[in-house]
Amino acid sequence: MGALTSTSRCILVICQRLLHENYNVWNIDKVRNLFSEDVAKRILETPLVSSVHEDKVVWEEERNECYSVKSGYKLAMCYIIGNDTYHVAGNWNGIWKAQVPHKTHHLLWRLCRGCLPTRYRNVWNIDKVRNLFSEDVAKRILETPLVSSVHEDKVVWEEERNECYSVKSGYKLAMCYIIGNDTYHVAGNWNGIWKAQVPHKTHHLLWRLCRGCLPTRYRLLERRLECTLNCPVCDEEIEDELHIFFRCAVARDSWCAAGLSSVLHNAAYQQINAMDRIFAVCSNESNDTAGRVTMLLWCIWHNRNDKLWNDNVQMPRQIGRYVFDAWNDWYSVHKLQSNSVSGTTEADLVRWEKPVLGWVKCNVDVAFVSGSGRTSVELCFRDNSCQFMVGKTQWRQTVISSVEGEA
Ligand SMILES: [Zn+2]
Numbered sequence: 001m002g003a004l005t006s007t008s009r010c011i012l013v014i015c016q017r018l019l020h021e022n023y024n025v026w027n028i029d030k031v032r033n034l035f036s037e038d039v040a041k042r043i044l045e046t047p048l049v050s051s052v053h054e055d056k057v058v059w060e061e062e063r064n065e066c067y068s069v070k071s072g073y074k075l076a077m078c079y080i081i082g083n084d085t086y087h088v089a090g091n092w093n094g095i096w097k098a099q100v101p102h103k104t105h106h107l108l109w110r111l112c113r114g115c116l117p118t119r120y121r122n123v124w125n126i127d128k129v130r131n132l133f134s135e136d137v138a139k140r141i142l143e144t145p146l147v148s149s150v151h152e153d154k155v156v157w158e159e160e161r162n163e164c165y166s167v168k169s170g171y172k173l174a175m176c177y178i179i180g181n182d183t184y185h186v187a188g189n190w191n192g193i194w195k196a197q198v199p200h201k202t203h204h205l206l207w208r209l210c211r212g213c214l215p216t217r218y219r220l221l222e223r224r225l226e227c228t229l230n231c232p233v234c235d236e237e238i239e240d241e242l243h244i245f246f247r248c249a250v251a252r253d254s255w256c257a258a259g260l261s262s263v264l265h266n267a268a269y270q271q272i273n274a275m276d277r278i279f280a281v282c283s284n285e286s287n288d289t290a291g292r293v294t295m296l297l298w299c300i301w302h303n304r305n306d307k308l309w310n311d312n313v314q315m316p317r318q319i320g321r322y323v324f325d326a327w328n329d330w331y332s333v334h335k336l337q338s339n340s341v342s343g344t345t346e347a348d349l350v351r352w353e354k355p356v357l358g359w360v361k362c363n364v365d366v367a368f369v370s371g372s373g374r375t376s377v378e379l380c381f382r383d384n385s386c387q388f389m390v391g392k393t394q395w396r397q398t399v400i401s402s403v404e405g406e407a
Contacts, residue, residue: 192282197291199330202298210275216240232308241274250316251300257320258296295327355384375400
């Protein structure tokens, strides 16, 4: 049975039982009963040699019938070279002929096959690394594998697919660590804040406010900065977040002037600290209303700083009016840019309307050029068919309020 080369030992043991006792002939019935038709056919085709009495495993590729790495590799390469791209062209015989110990042949072979570990090709200058860095840093550098296909160094940010750093992913990563192991996390509906329809700079104000890092006088004192505690706007009460944004007389009047008094007085938003109020407003109100409130808070803070650093005082009516206009302007432009105007917005409601028959409509606007001390006024008259009738512009060397100017 010496010719049964490609079958395993256990098959050979079974085969022995398939022979007639003392004969080198297959027990055909037994074979056909035990195996499927095609396997039985192949078994029965295997010639039985009378001189071989015991089964053994035979390697056909060598004369002595014993397996060798050389002939195994040759056989494998025959199949591999025949149909794919693993073959590396070159004078391989030349390498094997070199008169050196086998282990050095193998090094050459691995080198020419491109499968030598990278540390043999791209290597760290160990002395230099150790001289330049502290022991632990040097250790981590030297442990970093060098990849032969990378020729130029570049900074890579792993948190983004395009490998470029972004504040968003950086913040996300930082928060993962922070939330995971310490007390910096502030609970609240942060998504509600970021969803408010409003310019980014005002989002940031809300974020700082809710993180407790807006430098109100109360916060400054909390961080051991010596300063007066009184509100710089009204000079009557302690300036904390609740006072400056919700309770200060100027703030309250500004809320009303901006048309948001219903939000200010809503029973659902009377929490005892400003953060909780803001989280509640952003959660319950529409993104537009939350946006208007955010814009108002930004203007109140801006006004407070203007008073503190420049001694400029604005009336609550001016603040409220500015909030209304600024939000509508931003919203119109934002909607135009996103090209997705849907439904009726408050911005649509302030469109120009033509006067009724027999009337003439006059639109007035004033402008201030900062630093010039001038106030300019523009007038435009139109009839009930929207036709322009007459216009006028003029300026005065004086600074008056927008309400006075338009009056
Ligand atoms: Zn105040």
